[in-house]
Amino acid sequence: MSESPKSDFIREIIAADLASGKHPKIITRFPPEPNGYLHLGHARAICLNFGIAEENAASGARCHLRFDDTNPEKEETEYVESIKADVKWLGFEWGENLFFASDYFEFYYECAVHLIKNGLAYVDEQSAEQIKETRGNLTVPGTPSPHRERTVEENLALFSKMRAGGFEEGEAVLRAKIDMASPNIVLRDPVLYRVLKASHHNTGEAWCLYPMYDFAHPLEDAHEHVTHSLCTLEFEIHRPFYDWVIENCPVPAKPRQIEFSRLNFTYTIMSKRKLLTLVKEGHVSGWDDPRMPTLSGARRRGIPAIAIRKLCEKTGITKFQGVTDIAQLEFEIRDHLNTVAPRRMAVLDPLKLVIGNLPAGQSEDIELDNHPKDPAMGTRVVKLSREVWIEADDFMEVPEKKFYRLGPGRHVRLRGGYIVKCTGFEKDASGKITQVNCEYLPGTIGADAPEGVECRAAIHWVSAEHGVEAEVRLYDRLFTVEDPDAAEGGFVTVINPDSLKSIEAWVEPALLDVEPEWNCQFERLGYFVADRVDQQPGVKAVFNRTVGLRDSWAKK
Template identity: 50%
Template sequence: MQPDETTTHAPRIPSDAERRVTPNFITDIIDEDIESGRVSSVVTRFPPEPNGYLHIGHAKAVCLDFGVAQDYGGVTFLRYDDTNPAAEDPEFARAIEKDLRWLGFEWIELRHASDYFEQLYAYATTLIERGLAYVDSLNEDEIREYRGTVTEPGRPSPYRERSVQENLDLFRRMRAGEFSPGQVVLRAKIDLAATNMKMRDPILYRIVEAKHWRTGHEWPIYPMYDFAHPLSDAIEGVTHSLCTLEFDNNREVYDWLLDQLTEGPRPHQYEFARLNLDHTVMSKRKLARLVREGHVSSWDDPRMPTLSAMRRRGVTPEAIKDLTNRVGVSKANSRTSPTLLDYSIREDLNHRAKRVLAVLEPLRVELTDLPGEEVVMLDAAYWPHDVPREGSRPLPLTREIVIERGDFEEDAPKGFKRLAPGRAVRLRHGPVIRCDEVLKDAAGTVTGLRCSRVAESADEPVKVWATIHWVSATHGLPLEARLYQPLFTVPDPDGGDDDLTKYLNPEALVVKRGLIEPSVVTDPMDERYQFERLGYFWRDPVDGRGDALVFNRIVALKDGFAPAKTGPAKDDPAKSASKSAVDVAKTQRATPPAESGATPETTAATTALATEFGIGLAEAGVLSARSELETFFRATVAAGAPAGEAAGWVINEVARELKTGACADVMTPATVAELIGLVANGTLTARVAKELLTEIAKTGASPRELVAARGLERVSDAGAVAAAVSNVLRSHPDELASYRDGKASLRGFFVGQVMRALSGRADPAVVQSEVAKALDA
């Protein structure tokens, strides 16, 4: 197989200052590949399936695929994995291309897996001709049953030994459309005893009765992802095939196919942790359900996590890229708080969003000392002193103005520093006013205020406790403000058995109608603003066109969303969780913050924690977002565990045990540190250690005592492993005879049997070595 001729620049390792992608383990690999001469160019690909819109989780993969190619003078292919015609649509392909260009990326060439259908069919035929693939007539359930379990090897299908000629004939007939879906499939013939279940004769082709959006009904058979992916990479000359961690086990199939069908330089697959954002879901299928069932209005509804929704909400591509770099690239799965995304958005908008005034919950104020027809034009700067930009606009002050209802309290509680009877505040860019009279309706509801200006001079300014925003009641323009909160009330709405729609946040969209200063009507449609003390906004590009002043809040000035403290619970469905988020939202959305420009404490804590311990921002974000986990982590490190290992254990293992009711007084940080140490020094395998943690969480037992009492130490002694190998070979004479007759794939079976015989405690490298010695003796 000869890869495409692709024009690239000679690769050069960039300096850290030049990199678009923050250095990580993948860039380390690429650096080594260039230094060693393994690659003469860097070629990547972004291979989405066109079955939905890209979401924030895809942004990390996009920025990595395109970013590393740019950093090293390489190129990136956009390739649609269009091998499932029943779910795909050209609408989604167009949306993907629009999103990629919005992010600022361009591909060297647009490709489709369907471009290669003839080639892929030919490769499959080659496997059949070499006796490495067969047509199986088992149905889906039977294939699953015959495949075995993680503790038991698979059984050969009754059709596994069909002749090459019969398989070629059946595959040709599959191509001709003579069979129905599920009647037959093409499978690779690899190793039914492989410890990796993916290697137990994976399906390569299946029959699909659906019209393909590009090829129509030309093909009744379609390659599986595991078949199309590596071979498409090879055809395009991809050097570094970057995938998320769920494809870790698929890599063995990837390598097997390339070993069988390619020669010379070949692609290599590397896996990284995906971006999982709290309070949303990252499944296109589940997002499609939200659209289909009307829980949101469309794929670009600003409540959605899709890139098109974020674009419509007003988020910039620069903020998305900044988030992906802050999260970083690692091999440890974790969840990211939305506060980190909000921080990236604020950091970006702070220097590009003009400051203007808007009031979302108006309370009318009459300035009794200002004549009715008089308009005082104030010169109001667009930018605060800490933003090095210039510009101002005229701001009309009139007898009647409006302020936020939440900025007035008739009976001011302790600590309330804004307007109250007899108290003065400063109007932003304007004079100090004092509340002289409160107006009420028959029901006693405050309907307005009468205030007067307080005389002051430049030499003797009046000191007040607070400055509030306002808009002229007669010159201000009506606006609709859409305030967005996270879509779900719990961090992991998809983490339990409940229907995720139970956790939809009814306060994810709140609509306010108020007034905005008139200067905005002369600005471009895509101008972004900071409505002072309220948040960052821009005009909705769909509903805010023309004269309609409809604004989306891009992000609040500081975090005001309080999630439910627990996720899906068996005995506590969404009612109480939703109530928690809704109650807090109700108390916070109507009251503007006393100060603007604050960054979330959790984000500052994330950065500080990552710097202090030298761990990734993703891990630090998870720990700093949950105080009990951060406390446990710090204590575990203090007890002697390396910070990196401690972070992984606390996030993945300790958190799980705490969630199931474990008490930190029983499962102590010192105990976890001891367990980590036993893995690090080779006493325990990671699998056994994790099993012990579950018991320790319940009993508080000492790890060392459990290991000693149960003989759980890792078996690294070659003699002990050799004895187990000998026993396994004696117990499986038929398999041993088949191996020595040339069935080399059974080596994995023997390795698995030895590991099982030693209860998973054996050093895998020693087992591999001793099995090889015994089989080849």
């Protein structure tokens, strides 16, 4: 990570507030709703809020992790736990600063009563459809509710009845009394409370009316003495209502809302509703499917958290609503893993190579570097036996121009081992090549090719006798187009049919014993990770492709 001070318009505002003494210390918050898993789009907000707290830790800054759990119909404990795990995985800690909006339900209720007493809120018994119809549009002002001029006493009694369960769902709401002709439709008497007779994951059956997000959010910030409430741009139009709530409710602090652009990617969707559709309709295996843009999916795919953080740092904080090429994230992944991932050999499309002059039952110890540029990673020993697996595309019966690997009469080096010469091959009844025969050249381990022998390539291999079978999952982009949301037939019509290929492969025996989430580079193939769910050390090897060695989509 870069050590140079970060700079953007939000950090400039915060620096000015500290310098002027407006705030002795900075308090930010990351406030996810526990109605789904976090995705890559949330990463910028996480890095921004927790990053600012880290940068100003000397003056006592902190960042709260707060769950905005005001909608019991969509929220689950599963999502709460997944969000906590994802934030920690990304590299941030909240310490004692873990909060739930539902812990403040009584405070919101008191604020609502305060608004009613001051003639700024009323109980409306119109249906949701009627309220929507009378809100107006950008050119037509809204029509006041027939219940808008109820007395304070009537509204207090009706609101108390709402709390006591005297209304069914949809029969009554509490609305703010602001301006039905406002050019900002958000200010046309927005709903503050609705009746929901649903059990809440945190408060159980204690409440049957729940605050709307736009009402609860500023009150949560104020209750926690948040100084800077950092939101993505879609909340900009809601800021006047945020400020109205702060100004008209008995709050202990006055936070400031500032908006920034969210992180969007090509070949990706970020809508929780659409991600839930992918899960429920079985297009993916779950929220943590490695093809999903969720943080848990990224983790299972083997994407390093630092790669996501670096991308957030490089793309910066702006007001410009842009789209980041997913190739930029893939570059950061490769850039990091190229440095830290040890090398191993695996064969994904096995073709048997028989070394005729190596006796059956005999093997050679081959010492290989674990990393070509980092001696500190040490070496390992692999067994070279008479029969080895090579990639099928490393042999051609009739070699094309610029193909330097195996072909009849050709030489190639087995990675770290002997140079071998192809002496023939075998086919099955269908004409498929099933075996390549060769002989090794003595004295060529660690030595140049003998005079007169042309050897211009080295290929990876795995001993057929000592290697182990592994399930390897070749993941690719989930969608075939840059903007799946704009697909004419809907995003599900552009799902990539080749986004997952599960194959049986051969790998070095030591890969059976690695722990889940262990990253490595399969030489010449790409970066892979031991699956965090299905890898069973000593029993079953399951590897997911994180990313290829090169961008295979560039030409597409």
